[in-house]
Amino acid sequence: MFKKFLVASCLSILPGCLSTIDSTNLQTPTPVPEDPAYNKIYEESSQKFDFIDRFETKYKISITQLNTNFRQAIASRYEKVFLEPQPLLTEASTKTAYFVTMYSSNNKLADLADDRLWAVQLRTGSSVLKPSVIKRIEPKERWNVFFPEINTWSAEFLLLFDQTPPANQPDAVNAVSELILASPEGSISTRW
Numbered sequence: 001m002f003k004k005f006l007v008a009s010c011l012s013i014l015p016g017c018l019s020t021i022d023s024t025n026l027q028t029p030t031p032v033p034e035d036p037a038y039n040k041i042y043e044e045s046s047q048k049f050d051f052i053d054r055f056e057t058k059y060k061i062s063i064t065q066l067n068t069n070f071r072q073a074i075a076s077r078y079e080k081v082f083l084e085p086q087p088l089l090t091e092a093s094t095k096t097a098y099f100v101t102m103y104s105s106n107n108k109l110a111d112l113a114d115d116r117l118w119a120v121q122l123r124t125g126s127s128v129l130k131p132s133v134i135k136r137i138e139p140k141e142r143w144n145v146f147f148p149e150i151n152t153w154s155a156e157f158l159l160l161f162d163q164t165p166p167a168n169q170p171d172a173v174n175a176v177s178e179l180i181l182a183s184p185e186g187s188i189s190t191r192w
Contacts, residue, residue, distance in 0.1 A: 032081055032145055041073040048149070049188050058185045059104035062149040065192050066097035074146055081145055095132070096122060096163040098179060101149040101156050109183055110155045111136075119182040122161045133160040 045065050051058040064070065071093060078086035104110040112118050113134040122129045137143060137156040144150035159179075179190045 035077050035080070038073045038077045038146075041069055042146075045070040047190050051186050051188075053185070057103075057105055059102060059106075059109060059183075060149075061103075061181065061188060062101040062147070063179065063181075063190055064099040064147065066092045066099060067192075077146060091133075092158065092160060096161040096177065098159040099137070099147060099156070100159060100181075101147055101154050103151070103154045106185075109185060112155070112157045112159075112181070117183055119180070119187075120159065121180050122163065123178040123180065124163065124176070127163075129161045129163060131159045132162045133158070135160070 042064065045067060047063050049061045049063075051060070075086045078084075100112060102110055102112060108114075109117060112120065113136060120131050120134065122131070135158045137158055140150050140154070140156055143156060147156070150156060163177075177192050179192075181188050
C-alpha cells in the first residue's frame with residue numbers, strides 16, 4: 001500500500017514540475033554574422049594542401065599566415081562574434097606566426113609538435129629558424145568560426161618564430177619567407 005502511495009505521489013509531482021517552463025523567457029540565439037571582408041583577407045592569407053597517395057588521403061593541411069592585415073581582421077570579427085577583445089593572437093603580434101589546421105588519417109601524424117615525426121622550419125633569405133613555440137589550440141569549437149577547415153577530426157596549432165630583421169638589412173622584412181613542414185609521409189613548402 002505504501003509503495004502505491006509513493007508512486008502516485010511521485011507521478012502527481014512530475015507533471016507539475018514539467019509544466020512550469022516559462023515560455024516568456026525563452027530566447028533564440030543570434031546567428032554568427034557573415035563577414036565577406038574577413039573571408040577575403042582569410043583567403044589571401046591562407047594556403048591549403050592535400051596529400052593523397054594511391055587514393056588514400058594521408059593528411060590535409062591549411063596554413064594561415066598571421067600577418068598584420070589578418071590579425072586586424074580576426075580581432076574585428078572576434079569582437080563581433082564574442083563581444084570581447086581577442087586574446088590569443090597578441091603573442092603573435094611581435095613574431096612571425098602561422099595558424100595550422102591539420103587532418104591526418106594516422107592519428108600519430110596529427111601532432112605537429114612531435115619533433116620525432118615533424119620538422120618545422122622557416123627560411124627567409126639565408127636564415128633558417130625553428131619555431132620558438134608550437135602550441136596546440138583548443139577548444140576548436142571556439143575557432144571554427146574563423147578557420148573553416150577546422151572539423152571534428154582536425155588538430156590546430158599556432159607556430160611562432162622569433163624572427164627580427166638584422167639592423168643592417170632593412171629589406172629583410174620584405175624578404176620572401178618559406179614555411180616548411182616535413183614528415184615521413186612527405187613535405188610541403190609555402191611561400192609568402
